[in-house]
Amino acid sequence: MLSRANLIGALLFLAAGVVGLFLPPWLVSLLTIAFANALVVLGLIILWRAGLVPFGQALYYCSGAYTVALLARWGGIGDAFVLLIAGGLVAGVVAFLTGFLLARYREIFFAMLSLAMSMILYGVLVKTETLGSTDGFGVDPPHFLGYAPHGDTLGFTLYWFVLLVCAIAALVIGAYFKSVAGALAVPIRDNEIRVEFLGISVTRLIHMKLVIAGTLAGVGGALAAMTIGHVDPNMAYWTTSGGFVFVTILAGAGSVAAAFVGSLVFEIVRSFAFAVLPGFWQMTLGIVLLLTILFLPEGLGSLATRFRRRKPDTKPVATS
Amino acid sequence: MSAILSVSGLEKTFGSVVAARDISLDIPAQQTVGVIGANGAGKTTFVNMITGHLRPTKGTILFEGRDITGLPSRDITQMGISRSFQVAQVFPSLSVFDNMCAATAIARGDGRFVSAALRSVRAPEIAADVNVAIELFQIAAYRDTLASTLPQGIRKLLDIAMAVAGAPRVLLLDEPTSGISIEEKFQLMDVVMSALKARNITVLFVEHDMEIVERFADRVLAFYDGTVIADGSPGETLGQARVQELITGAKLKSPRGEASTHA
Numbered sequence: 001m002l003s004r005a006n007l008i009g010a011l012l013f014l015a016a017g018v019v020g021l022f023l024p025p026w027l028v029s030l031l032t033i034a035f036a037n038a039l040v041v042l043g044l045i046i047l048w049r050a051g052l053v054p055f056g057q058a059l060y061y062c063s064g065a066y067t068v069a070l071l072a073r074w075g076g077i078g079d080a081f082v083l084l085i086a087g088g089l090v091a092g093v094v095a096f097l098t099g100f101l102l103a104r105y106r107e108i109f110f111a112m113l114s115l116a117m118s119m120i121l122y123g124v125l126v127k128t129e130t131l132g133s134t135d136g137f138g139v140d141p142p143h144f145l146g147y148a149p150h151g152d153t154l155g156f157t158l159y160w161f162v163l164l165v166c167a168i169a170a171l172v173i174g175a176y177f178k179s180v181a182g183a184l185a186v187p188i189r190d191n192e193i194r195v196e197f198l199g200i201s202v203t204r205l206i207h208m209k210l211v212i213a214g215t216l217a218g219v220g221g222a223l224a225a226m227t228i229g230h231v232d233p234n235m236a237y238w239t240t241s242g243g244f245v246f247v248t249i250l251a252g253a254g255s256v257a258a259a260f261v262g263s264l265v266f267e268i269v270r271s272f273a274f275a276v277l278p279g280f281w282q283m284t285l286g287i288v289l290l291l292t293i294l295f296l297p298e299g300l301g302s303l304a305t306r307f308r309r310r311k312p313d314t315k316p317v318a319t320s
Numbered sequence: 321m322s323a324i325l326s327v328s329g330l331e332k333t334f335g336s337v338v339a340a341r342d343i344s345l346d347i348p349a350q351q352t353v354g355v356i357g358a359n360g361a362g363k364t365t366f367v368n369m370i371t372g373h374l375r376p377t378k379g380t381i382l383f384e385g386r387d388i389t390g391l392p393s394r395d396i397t398q399m400g401i402s403r404s405f406q407v408a409q410v411f412p413s414l415s416v417f418d419n420m421c422a423a424t425a426i427a428r429g430d431g432r433f434v435s436a437a438l439r440s441v442r443a444p445e446i447a448a449d450v451n452v453a454i455e456l457f458q459i460a461a462y463r464d465t466l467a468s469t470l471p472q473g474i475r476k477l478l479d480i481a482m483a484v485a486g487a488p489r490v491l492l493l494d495e496p497t498s499g500i501s502i503e504e505k506f507q508l509m510d511v512v513m514s515a516l517k518a519r520n521i522t523v524l525f526v527e528h529d530m531e532i533v534e535r536f537a538d539r540v541l542a543f544y545d546g547t548v549i550a551d552g553s554p555g556e557t558l559g560q561a562r563v564q565e566l567i568t569g570a571k572l573k574s575p576r577g578e579a580s581t582h583a
Binding site: 176178179180181182184186187189190193194195196197198199200201204205208 | 371392398405409410412413414418422423427433436437438440442482483486
């Protein structure tokens with residue numbers, strides 16, 4: 001468990017936590033959202049490795065967020081740990097149910113079907129006036145095992161809470177990528193028939209990936225709801241899903257770390273583009289994506305592997 | 321004599337096209353059976369039905385006494401029947417080692433998905449199995465080569481080695497030497513057959529080269545128009561007038577010997 005990569009990862013998360021102490025609250029809040037969204041991206045990386053790109057991952061993101069908001073408002077539950085687990089669980093169940101259908105489709109059909117499912121949730125939420133329709137509704141600030149911070153302290157506490165969740169997710173998904181089920185992603189992308197003839201069900205492997213990715217998206221959504229303090233149907237809208245796919249392309253599917261780096265770069269670029277060129281921030285993002293695809297087709301994550309590969313020898317190494 | 325594989329009254333139709341009909345035969349354990357026949361005679365359909373890729377329209381397939389007719393291919397593989405493919409089916413973006421690890425890891429799994437998520441794909445016992453297998457199939461020199469860049473013969477060997485990773489009792493080889501140069505064919509078959517003999521595997525192989533069939537098969541099935549027209553030792557089957565007329569060509573004078581025609 002305590003491999004070198006895990007140790008470095010733990011240190012980086014700790015460093016990020018310490019750095020947070022010296023940053024202004026607005027930047028901490030931005031980083032919190034970036035890390036929460038990175039969990040959704042991590043889920044997309046799991047699917048992308050198997051050749052699947054869903055354009056409806058916001059379905060699970062929104063499910064997690066609304067679970068938190070509903071429990072806080074009507075369930076009287078305010079503990080961040082309980083809310084987080086509930087958000088992940090509900091999204092996981094939704095992913096499990098939609099997975100029976102989604103796991104049978106590939107490529108554009110898979111992408112469009114997942115998109116359609118997320119738009120159904122969007123449509124339902126928009127029409128539900130008790131949940132605030134298009135405006136959504138507020139989420140009461142959470143407390144942490146009895147500790148109930150306010151103002152900036154709440155922001156910092158949430159930041160560390162999100163970092164903790166991300167560190168655990170990174171550890172678990174890192175182990176999953178090395179497991180049989182995780183490592184079979186590339187074989188599935190390469191040759192499904194061969195995988196079936198080796199004696200394992202591709203549909204069920206993909207179903208499992210969908211549930212893991214959905215749970216991660218739900219956890220991300222739950223954290224986002226707590227951080228923003230508000231949920232609205234846009235969390236299920238296709239542009240939200242598209243944003244996650246954007247970050248996944250930016251990050252690349254090479255490693256767990258890529259999800260976090262990609263998400264941070266995306267939030268920072270977006271914020272600065274918005275501040276410096278308010279009228280052209282979408283264009284700035286578009287240019288960044290274009291440059292990534294042209295010069296780093298394997299994403300930001302490939303920078304690290306390229307560097308590492310060049311050092312010991314120039315022999316091609318199989319990436320897994 | 322108890323048969324490891326036993327089919328009776330097997331039939332497969334696609335609309336009005338009859339791809340296989342009235343196939344009944346028993347294969348005893350550890351026999352090496354060659355399957356010959358012209359293109360479209362039903363050889364691959366036969367292989368596809370046994371391995372669960374196609375569901376027979378009629379008839380039953382018994383494996384070690386259990387009815388496996390119409391089961392999904394992955395279940396049949398788990399029970400102990402593997403196959404290789406006419407066009408090698410490997411994972412091009414993985415190295416030979418990782419291809420074998422994937423195959424071995426699946427084979428060693430109990431089919432449960434929770435345990436598949438918890439075991440490492442490169443666990444020491446899997447890597448050890450893989451290293452033995454790639455030595456056995458003489459592809460160890462290509463251990464770290466990407467499968468997409470392998471020479472055709474090595475790719476074929478990898479495909480077969482992957483099929484054998486699951487320690488099957490029955491292995492079906494669909495044209496193991498197709499796409500291989502004539503000089504390399506015998507060498508490839510020598511490697512494959514000695515590896516399979518070492519593991520006591522019952523083999524059924526589809527083959528067009530009659531020299532290979534004569535050399536490696538204990539028994540030969542001749543397919544024509546979806547059914548078996550001759551079944552016996554290589555000498556008997558290849559010696560039959562109908563087989564010569566319909567499959568091997570009538571060039572043969574002696575019942576055995578220079579049967580080097582391509583069908």
